[in-house]
Amino acid sequence: MKKNNRLYDSIKELIESAKARIVRNVNATVVLTYYHIGRIIIEDEQKGKYRADYAKNVLEQLSKQLTKDFGKGYSMTNLEYIRKFYLIYKDRIPQSLIGKSEKPRRSRASSIPQSPIEESKASFLLSWTHYIQLIKIDNNERNFYEIEAVQGNWSVRELQRQFNSSLFERLALSRNKKAVKELAKKGQIIEKPTDALKHHAVLEFLDLREGESYSESDLERAIINKIEHFMLELGKGFLFEGRQKRFSFEGDDFYVDLVLYNRLLRCYVLIDLKIGRLVHQDIGQMQMYVNYYDRKIKLSDENSTIGIILCKEENKTVVEFTLPENNSTIFAKEYRLYLPSKQELKKQLE
DSSP, X not given: OHHHHHHHHHHHHHHHHHHHHHXXXXXXXXXXXXXXXXXXXXXXXXXXXXXXXXXHHHHHHHHHHXXXXXXXXXOHHHHHHHHHHHHHHTTTSOHHHHHHTOOXXXXXXXXXXXXXXXXXXXXXXXXXXXXHHHTTSOHHHHHHHHHHHHHHTOOHHHHHHHHHTTHHHHHHTTSOHHHHHHHHHHOOOOSSGGGGOOSEEEOGGGOOOTTSOOOHHHHHHHHHHTHHHHHHHHOTTEEEEEEEEEEEETTEEEEEEEEEEETTTTEEEEEEEEEEEOOHHHHXXXXXXXXXXXXXXXXXXXXXXXXXXXXXXXXXXXXXXXXXXXXXXXXEEEEESSXXXXXXXXHHHO
């Protein structure tokens, strides 16, 4: 029976892998096809030097013809997206590569490269629905969210959630101007503890409401029930180890609310939940937790443990005067139960 189970599991894995490749290839082909449709539309507009209203009429007629022949996917709205998509990403594929696929006395459709799937693997790594969301975002942020969506394997819903929760602005607020530029070009790179931190955490997915009464146990339970969402909110490289992890010495028991591990930083990350304003005792408690994990739990080749106090209201003065000036392991961060205002965060960045 066990042998048959292994046989089944091997075949199942192969089939699922093949299905995943097929989906990726279909997505890649669709995106690349839309790219070249957008190119043809723009070239036609430039050649004809259309007025805006005339160009709109041309797109409307084109939409009717394509929908009649090919069905869904060619609505007027989608053609507008396709046109904008090409204008935004027109430099993504070198013109020399497009030119190689064009042959004399061929229609413009023949300019689609001979191997669209292979080309698109290096050019466009997300689905068309992802790109519809991305073309609605400003340039610097768009590049950041595309990189993060690819690296984090975000669904379209997760991409929308991260944008709506102002991930870019929240990361940018905890960085200097040079680091913000790097963020826009390369995405979030985790090399030191502060790289993993945002200005504040947004936990709207917990369904806890501002103004309503809840305990720290309620907050912890809500996080555990939505642990996947919580891990995505924390960022890259986090792995969940446990909740209410107990350790004892001299007859006293102590409990760490959440114990995580970050594989990129190669260290434990301890989280203590506080539903009120931060006080210096909270920092002292976290310092003890961090010291214990550094001295008793972590391996010699692992990096120093990080402690994060996730609190309702941060007290910067308490943090400043309780921790040493060169502190790089203990941090206090506010959490919010609602999506932040993008306008407000952008003003803070300015």
